[in-house]
Amino acid sequence: MKAVELENIVKTYPTKKTTVTAVNDVSFSVEEGELFGLIGPDGAGKTSIFRILTTLLLADKGEAKVLGYNVVKDYKAIRDIVGYMPGRFSLYQDLTVEENLEFFATIFNTTIQENYNLVADIYKQLEPFKTRRAGKLSGGMKQKLALSCALIHKPKILFLDEPTTGVDPVSRREFWEMLKRLKAQGITILVSTPYMDEAKLCDRIALMQDGKIMTIDTPGNIVRQFGRNLFSVHSENMFTLLNDLRAFPQTESCFAFGENHHLTLTEESMAELEEYLLVRGHKNAAINKIEPGIEDCFMQLMKSPSQPFPNEMAF
Amino acid sequence: MNREVVIKTDKLTKKFGDFIAASEITFEVFKGEIFGFLGANGAGKTTAMKMLIGISKPSYGKAQIAGFDVYKQTEQIKKNIGYMSQKFSLYEDLTIKENINLFGGIYGLSGKQIETKSNELIIKLNLYKEADKLVGSLPLGWKQKLAFSIAILHEPKIVFLDEPTGGVDPITRRQFWDMIYEAAHNGITVFVTTHYMDEAEYCDRVSIMVDGVIKALDSPAELKKQFNAISMDDVFLRLARGAQRGD
Numbered sequence: 001m002k003a004v005e006l007e008n009i010v011k012t013y014p015t016k017k018t019t020v021t022a023v024n025d026v027s028f029s030v031e032e033g034e035l036f037g038l039i040g041p042d043g044a045g046k047t048s049i050f051r052i053l054t055t056l057l058l059a060d061k062g063e064a065k066v067l068g069y070n071v072v073k074d075y076k077a078i079r080d081i082v083g084y085m086p087g088r089f090s091l092y093q094d095l096t097v098e099e100n101l102e103f104f105a106t107i108f109n110t111t112i113q114e115n116y117n118l119v120a121d122i123y124k125q126l127e128p129f130k131t132r133r134a135g136k137l138s139g140g141m142k143q144k145l146a147l148s149c150a151l152i153h154k155p156k157i158l159f160l161d162e163p164t165t166g167v168d169p170v171s172r173r174e175f176w177e178m179l180k181r182l183k184a185q186g187i188t189i190l191v192s193t194p195y196m197d198e199a200k201l202c203d204r205i206a207l208m209q210d211g212k213i214m215t216i217d218t219p220g221n222i223v224r225q226f227g228r229n230l231f232s233v234h235s236e237n238m239f240t241l242l243n244d245l246r247a248f249p250q251t252e253s254c255f256a257f258g259e260n261h262h263l264t265l266t267e268e269s270m271a272e273l274e275e276y277l278l279v280r281g282h283k284n285a286a287i288n289k290i291e292p293g294i295e296d297c298f299m300q301l302m303k304s305p306s307q308p309f310p311n312e313m314a315f
Numbered sequence: 316m317n318r319e320v321v322i323k324t325d326k327l328t329k330k331f332g333d334f335i336a337a338s339e340i341t342f343e344v345f346k347g348e349i350f351g352f353l354g355a356n357g358a359g360k361t362t363a364m365k366m367l368i369g370i371s372k373p374s375y376g377k378a379q380i381a382g383f384d385v386y387k388q389t390e391q392i393k394k395n396i397g398y399m400s401q402k403f404s405l406y407e408d409l410t411i412k413e414n415i416n417l418f419g420g421i422y423g424l425s426g427k428q429i430e431t432k433s434n435e436l437i438i439k440l441n442l443y444k445e446a447d448k449l450v451g452s453l454p455l456g457w458k459q460k461l462a463f464s465i466a467i468l469h470e471p472k473i474v475f476l477d478e479p480t481g482g483v484d485p486i487t488r489r490q491f492w493d494m495i496y497e498a499a500h501n502g503i504t505v506f507v508t509t510h511y512m513d514e515a516e517y518c519d520r521v522s523i524m525v526d527g528v529i530k531a532l533d534s535p536a537e538l539k540k541q542f543n544a545i546s547m548d549d550v551f552l553r554l555a556r557g558a559q560r561g562d
Contacts, residue, residue, distance in 0.1 A: 017452075042455050042482035082429065097399045168355040168510055169548055170555045193482035194482055195511075197548075209484065238517075239496045255489050258546070259535065300487050 001068050003157055003188040004030040004053060007060035011048045022048040022247075023059070024211035030190060030204075035183045038192040039199045039294070040208030046192040050161045053190070054084045066095060067156060080108070083147045083155035087162040087192075091104045093135030097126050100134050103149055108153030118185070119148045122178055147178070158182065160191040164198065176201050185189045196295035209299050214301040219294055226292040226300060228252070229268065232260035235282040248273060255299060262296060263287075319346040321472055321504045322367065327376035327385075329362050336362040338527040344520075348494060349505045351515045354524030355555040357529070359415035360476070360508055363524070367506070368475055369393055381472040394423060396499065397503075402479035404462035407451030412440060414450055415465060422469035436464050456487030463494055467503055474498065476507040480514065492517055512548035521547070523554050530554050 001086045011023040015262070023045040030036045038046045051057035052064055055075035058102055064071045066078045091100045098112075101123070105112050114156060116123075122144050129137065134145060150158060160179075164172040176198065199205045199219055206216040213220055242261055245254040249272070252264040265273075270287065277285045292300075322344035337359040344350045354360045365371035367380055369389030378385040381395040405414045412433060417501045419429035433517045437446050440460060450458060457481060467474050476495075480488045492514065499505050499519075507518070515521050515535060522532040531538055531554055535547055 041484035041487075165477070166510065167354075168358075168555065169512055169551050170355055173552065196485060239500060242493075242496075255486075256492055256517060258516035295485050302484065302486055 002029045002065070003032045003034065003035075003067060004028075004052070004190065005063075005065045006049070006053075006126045009049070009052060010058055010060045011045070011052065011057070021211050023052070025062070026211070026213055027062075028087050028206055028213060028216055030188060032188055033183070033186055034203045035179065035189045035191070035201075035211065037202035037205040038190065038208055039196065039205050039298070040049060040192075041194050043187055043210065044208035045211040046208060047051055047161055049084075050084070050159050050190070050192065054082055054159055055079060056084075067208060080153075081156045083150035083153070083158045083220065085150040085158070085160045085163055087165065089141070089142050089146060091134045091149060094133055096131050096133055097145055098130040100145060101152055105148040105152045112152065114153055115154045118154055119151050121147045121181060122151075140167065140251075143167065143171070143175065147175075151182070155187070157188040157190065160189065162192050162194065164193055164195060172198070196293070196298055199294040205294070205300060207294075209298075209302055215297075222294060222297050223292055226297050228264050230292045231263045231265070231291055232257070232288050232290045233263050233277075233285060234260045235285040237282070240280070241277075241282055241285070244277065244282070248276055253299070253303065257295075262290075262292075264300075320344070321346050321381055322350075322379070322506065323377055324378040327363070327378045328374050329359075329364060329366060329371065330374040337366070337524075340524075340529055342529060342532055344473075344504055344506060346504055347499050347502045348520065349499045349507065349518045351518030351521035352506060352508045352524070353515055353521055353551065354508075358555075359527040360524055360526040363479065364475060364506075365506070366473050368396060368398060394469075394473050397413065397469070397471040397474035397476075399462050399466040399474070399479055401459075401479060401481040402477075405450045405458060405465065408449060408451055409451075410447050411437070411461060412446050414461070415468065416466045422451055426467055432468050436468070438462075440464060451562060456483045456490070459483060459487070460494060463491065463498075467498055471503065473504040473506060476505065478508055478510065480509065487528060488514075512546065512551055515547040515551075520537075523551060525555055525557070 007027050009023050009026045013022055026049065039050065048057060052059050052071060052088060055068055055071050055078050057091055067081060069077045071078060095103065101112055126141060126144055129141065137145065164175055179189055185200045201218065204218050207214045233241065233245060242254065242256055245261055245263055250265045250267045250269060252266045254261055254263045273287065320343050325341050326339040327337065328335065329341050340363055366373045367378065369385055369392035373385060380392045383391040389437055393548055409417065415433045415436060416429055419432060424432065437443060445453065463479065480491050495505050509515065518535065520532065520534050522529045533541065538550045542550045542553050544553060
């Protein structure tokens with residue numbers, strides 16, 4: 001059985017003037033035990049998909065199942081077996097850490113003791129603050145408590161909507177280590193994130209933009225499908241280098257990427273490029289062929305002509 | 316070369332009761348520099364930034380922003396800086412033009428100046444068709460680019476950006492940085508916080524705060540050398556792993 005199945009799901013939100021299509025004919029499935037990532041910016045449709053799968057929102061069209069249960073007919077059965085951590089902190093701010101966890105255990109007819117082993121790893125870090133009100137916790141601790149509350153009834157599937165947004169790199173890394181340990185215990189995990197560097201930590205990912213899935217595969221396969229050579233270019237003046245590279249006639253795309261610029265060419269005439277950069281005052285420009293990352297692939301896919309709004313704006 | 320200093324702090328400190336949110340912060344930022352202000356959640360970045368923009372009075376220490384004192388000249392500071400954050404930027408239920416007029420007015424520009432600036436901005440951002448549309452109807456990436464343009468409408472000496480690129484797609488994120496580069500190139504100092512470590516690499520210099528203290532301050536290249544790290548992500552992890560406090 002598939003852990004999650006979506007078939008041609010459409011979700012629109014009418015506004016006064018127009019109708020926004022949040023999820024536009026999305027189909028995919030997730031295997032049991034998989035750590036599956038929905039990767040994309042705000043407005044990609046990630047939250048709508050999570051809310052449809054957790055039976056909190058009805059789709060306009062299409063069918064969705066969670067562990068074989070239909071999200072419309074069998075919503076009660078689904079609610080017993082899924083854990084959901086929404087993007088916005090949704091615990092009771094005026095209950096303490098322990099009261100929140102106890103509350104969620106109680107609604108699922110269980111106790112903290114019964115499933116303590118599942119949350120122990122995460123909850124241990126919160127225990128010194130168990131009498132503190134949830135509203136008074138730090139961002140990182142709220143995130144850990146929310147995950148504990150989503151886990152306390154021993155769900156078969158965990159839905160985590162942008163659990164690491166706005167979280168610093170250290171806490172993000174710790175969070176992903178926790179997810180790996182949960183996966184090892186056999187829990188299927190669907191997680192969304194706007195951080196492309198987290199994509200490689202998933203078994204499979206869907207790259208999403210404007211309600212559509214641009215591609216869906218393992219991170220390794222997505223990178224292999226990049227289909228062109230990618231070069232990193234560095235010189236002393238990175239700002240002028242960026243403009244100069246973009247003006248180079250054979251440039252297909254050029255983006256700033258941390259300490260280097262990433263470049264793809266329509267025609268690989270490296271000697272010509274080196275000469276071109278030298279003439280423009282870039283001495284010691286370093287050009288190296290590199291492996292693309294998920295973010296390179298994401299941008300490549302975004303540039304395909306199916307984009308609904310123009311990406312290139314004149315500055 | 317004698318570079319003009321636009322931000323200068325000396326042992327700037329903020330205490331909340333016994334808790335020292337920002338402890339004896341001392342640094343300088345130069346004109347036209349892109350300065351990255353990094354730190355873990357709860358490290359004290361927001362507290363420090365609030366003191367710098369003149370909305371939170373320091374407990375002790377000194378700071379001059381665009382030549383004005385953070386204790387006595389907070390109004391002058393506000394006139395000489397721009398500010399943009401992911402959380403507060405523009406009024407969604409006003410049109411693009413109305414937002415430009417409103418902020419132009421708040422920054423003290425004349426009607427004529429506002430008109431000129433407004434036209435320039437609409438041409439630059441290619442927003443002719445959208446000029447009379449509500450800001451709320453624009454895609455997030457456009458909103459953020461517009462918010463940045465409005466934050467520098469009055470040609471401030473310094474613009475403060477608090478996690479400006481959260482939630483946008485990777486292409487828009489880079490277009491946003493193109494605008495930052497351009498502003499810096501035109502002499503505006505950019506003071507920016509971010510959780511994207513690749514963005515830290517775009518800065519001329521970065522500081523990393525841990526538990527209220529600036530633990531490192533240098534160019535990304537120097538920091539990587541100093542910490543024998545391959546990336547800024549690596550530098551950050553090495554410094555912030557030992558942090559005691561969360562936010």
